[in-house]
Amino acid sequence: MPSVVTFIDLKQQNHTLGLFCVECNRWGEADISSLISSGRGEYSLTDAKFRCRDCGELAEKQLRPPVPVIGGAVAYIRS
Numbered sequence: 001m002p003s004v005v006t007f008i009d010l011k012q013q014n015h016t017l018g019l020f021c022v023e024c025n026r027w028g029e030a031d032i033s034s035l036i037s038s039g040r041g042e043y044s045l046t047d048a049k050f051r052c053r054d055c056g057e058l059a060e061k062q063l064r065p066p067v068p069v070i071g072g073a074v075a076y077i078r079s
């Protein structure tokens, strides 16, 4: 990842941005596509602030790498 990560970088690398409100104990996810389409794609992820729509508190950000594609194989053996 480059030193300044933007929303466009996130989308290109298939990352998502989880958002967590401590007050509400609630997880959400940033709508990166709509941030980009509304002209905020070049914004720095580090500087971006998100507020909880319920209580207005600043949300914690969690960068999420792409989820690996899980095959249909049985991953565990019952012991």
Ligand SMILES: [Zn+2]
Residues within 6 Å of the ligand: 021, 022, 023, 024, 025, 052, 053, 054, 055, 056, 057
């Ligand atoms: Zn909240």
